[in-house]
Amino acid sequence: MSALDHLIALPVALPLAGAAVMLLLDERRHALKAAISLTVSAALVAVAAALVARADAPALHVYALGNWAAPFGIVLVADRLSALMVLLVAALGLSALVFSLARWRRGGAHFHSLVHFLLAGLNGAFLTGDLFNLFVFFELLLAASYGLALHGSGPARVRASLHYIVLNLAASLLFLIGVSLMYGVAGTLNLADLAVRLHQIPQADRALLEIGAATLGIAFLVKAGMWPLGFWLPATYASAAAPAAALFSILSKVGIYGVARVWLVVFGGAPGSEFLAWGGMATLVFGMLGLLGSQELGRLASSSVFVSSGILLAALGLGGPAATAAAIYYLAVSTLGIAAFFLLIELIERARAPGADLLAVTAEAFGLEDDEPEPEDEAGVTIPATMAILGLSFACVALLVAGLPPLPGFVAKFALLAALLEVESPSVAVWAFFALLVLSGLAAVIGLGRAGVREFWAAEGRGVPRVRVIEMAPVAALLGACLALAVAAGPAMQYAYQAAQGLHAPAGYVGEVLRKP
Amino acid sequence: MELVLSLGIALLTGSGVWLVLRPRTFQVIIGLSLLSYAVNLFIFIMGWVRGGAAPILERGVAPDPAAFADPLPQSLVLTAIVIAFATTALLLVVLLAARGLTGTDHVDGREPEE
Numbered sequence: 329m330s331a332l333d334h335l336i337a338l339p340v341a342l343p344l345a346g347a348a349v350m351l352l353l354d355e356r357r358h359a360l361k362a363a364i365s366l367t368v369s370a371a372l373v374a375v376a377a378a379l380v381a382r383a384d385a386p387a388l389h390v391y392a393l394g395n396w397a398a399p400f401g402i403v404l405v406a407d408r409l410s411a412l413m414v415l416l417v418a419a420l421g422l423s424a425l426v427f428s429l430a431r432w433r434r435g436g437a438h439f440h441s442l443v444h445f446l447l448a449g450l451n452g453a454f455l456t457g458d459l460f461n462l463f464v465f466f467e468l469l470l471a472a473s474y475g476l477a478l479h480g481s482g483p484a485r486v487r488a489s490l491h492y493i494v495l496n497l498a499a500s501l502l503f504l505i506g507v508s509l510m511y512g513v514a515g516t517l518n519l520a521d522l523a524v525r526l527h528q529i530p531q532a533d534r535a536l537l538e539i540g541a542a543t544l545g546i547a548f549l550v551k552a553g554m555w556p557l558g559f560w561l562p563a564t565y566a567s568a569a570a571p572a573a574a575l576f577s578i579l580s581k582v583g584i585y586g587v588a589r590v591w592l593v594v595f596g597g598a599p600g601s602e603f604l605a606w607g608g609m610a611t612l613v614f615g616m617l618g619l620l621g622s623q624e625l626g627r628l629a630s631s632s633v634f635v636s637s638g639i640l641l642a643a644l645g646l647g648g649p650a651a652t653a654a655a656i657y658y659l660a661v662s663t664l665g666i667a668a669f670f671l672l673i674e675l676i677e678r679a680r681a682p683g684a685d686l687l688a689v690t691a692e693a694f695g696l697e698d699d700e701p702e703p704e705d706e707a708g709v710t711i712p713a714t715m716a717i718l719g720l721s722f723a724c725v726a727l728l729v730a731g732l733p734p735l736p737g738f739v740a741k742f743a744l745l746a747a748l749l750e751v752e753s754p755s756v757a758v759w760a761f762f763a764l765l766v767l768s769g770l771a772a773v774i775g776l777g778r779a780g781v782r783e784f785w786a787a788e789g790r791g792v793p794r795v796r797v798i799e800m801a802p803v804a805a806l807l808g809a810c811l812a813l814a815v816a817a818g819p820a821m822q823y824a825y826q827a828a829q830g831l832h833a834p835a836g837y838v839g840e841v842l843r844k845p
Numbered sequence: 846m847e848l849v850l851s852l853g854i855a856l857l858t859g860s861g862v863w864l865v866l867r868p869r870t871f872q873v874i875i876g877l878s879l880l881s882y883a884v885n886l887f888i889f890i891m892g893w894v895r896g897g898a899a900p901i902l903e904r905g906v907a908p909d910p911a912a913f914a915d916p917l918p919q920s921l922v923l924t925a926i927v928i929a930f931a932t933t934a935l936l937l938v939v940l941l942a943a944r945g946l947t948g949t950d951h952v953d954g955r956e957p958e959e
Contacts, residue, residue, distance in 0.1 A: 460921055464924060467928045470932075471932060475935075482946070483946045483947055487954040489939055490870065490939055497932055498865065501877075507888075508887055509891070511891055511918065
């Protein structure tokens with residue numbers, strides 16, 4: 329085993345060690361903590377990039393923890409999808425940490441440690457090849473996310489967090505019931521081993537195993553925010569501090585990853601695909617209604633999370649490898665875009681007089697607006713540079729969520745539509761999803777366009793927010809990453825397609841994991 | 846033995862679900878604790894109930910799978926207990942914070958209107 333083989337353990341070990349060290353440091357040593365925190369997360373980005381480069385090869389990267397062979401010990405597996413998710417986590421982590429240096433790190437105790445525990449939990453959940461280990465990493469990331477949701481305190485946050493914690497504790501119990509049912513029937517918790525043993529299980533016990541998997545699926549779907557399991561999501565995401573909310577945008581993707589991994593690798597994607605498809609579409613409709621009806625930017629961003637979750641779930645449920653490939657590309661794009669959105673909201677709202685236009689949409693709808701002000705004599709009003717940059721970023725986010733060119737949201741949606749058109753003898757669900765995909769773009773244009781006009785053009789009596797470069801840079805970096813994904817759409821789609829192939833033909837995954845050392 | 850365990854789990858789960866759906870935060874936390882006891886017992890019996898069997902192999906004796914209990918669910922239960930304990934403690938702190946900040950112990954942070 330060469331030194332490079334240990335690379336795969338680093339995404340978990342590095343942030344865990346960093347967080348533990350920072351716990352011991354005094355809260356007042358800001359500079360030292362920031363230095364450690366940024367160093368660790370920059371190293372994470374490098375490690376994740378190396379993992380992606382290594383994963384993009386025919387051979388799978390399997391790491392037996394403690395050198396115990398696969399069905400008995402716990403393995404970490406970095407296939408293309410896992411490596412991509414780890415890279416996304418690292419990118420979001422670094423952006424959120426840089427953003428938080430300006431203000432939010434002072435919002436409460438142990439901010440840096442919490443973020444790093446969250447990163448360790450996320451990376452572990454994406455890399456592990458064992459169901460119970462997945463549960464442990466889930467709990468790690470959830471415990472850190474409880475702390476981050478509360479970061480900054482205040483009644484709104486505490487109230488939303490209370491609901492969030494209770495719901496996720498209940499979902500964790502469902503997770504445990506599902507895992508133990510599957511263990512009781514199959515006698516293993518290793519994903520690859522489960523896939524092998526599935527065919528040896530007598531028909532009478534199959535139902536029990538599938539009930540276990542379905543219970544597990546509910547726990548994943550609560551995280552993914554599938555309608556009707558996602559009502560907790562808007563309040564929690566909208567009230568969380570900006571860097572925490574940006575990190576949460578990948579939290580809902582953990583649920584989707586869990587569904588994709590367990591359902592496709594173990595069960596080959598057969599049972600319950602209709603349920604996923606229609607559930608995803610219901611989520612999509614719910615998100616669209618949210619986009620059209622939201623009055624606050626935070627709620628708009630939460631609705632974008634629903635739209636993205638809905639599209640991903642429906643694409644998983646309906647399509648073959650081509651749709652899954654488009655979904656993987658869309659997952660990367662939408663995660664980066666929505667994270668940038670959450671960071672941006674905080675900067676935009678800084679300019680707002682408290683409560684000034686809370687009910688702007690209602691006022692619009694009922695014609696309660698004051699009469700148009702008299703046109704001024706000047707030819708126009710100069711827009712301050714800060715507002716121009718914020719406005720441009722907001723436009724980028726809107727284009728991403730709506731899926732319009734030239735940003736990669738368009739590429740992703742186009743690939744999805746193309747994959748749907750290729751489905752042989754399409755069912756009603758396929759056509760319904762096709763229509764909803766197009767309509768969701770329209771809803772996003774209307775909802776976000778209206779919000780943009782309200783925030784940037786009709787900004788009467790609004791100050792210019794004080795934005796520091798250190799806060800704008802992460803937003804720009806996230807949007808730049810999206811742009812890079814659009815420019816390099818060819819190689820990126822190729823990567824996503826191979827990742828989807830790996831998911832849909834798990835024989836390679838199973839063989840590599842269970843290979844005798 | 847199986848019947849007693851199943852009934853016990855059912856009773857714990859039923860009480861837990863009822864309490865979780867109650868409007869006061871303290872009832873919710875007790876409900877979650879009961880639910881986690883139920884789930885822990887459930888994981889435990891997934892290794893099959895077998896009285897007096899230890900999950901330990903004896904040295905020098907050929908292992909007979911029928912004679913000893915499955916050790917894996919027992920270690921899973923241990924992990925689950927620790928995690929449930931930690932998260933319940935965390936929830937307790939949030940509960941107290943919510944009581945302090947909103948002035949009520951209703952889960953929505955305000956009393957329902959009469």
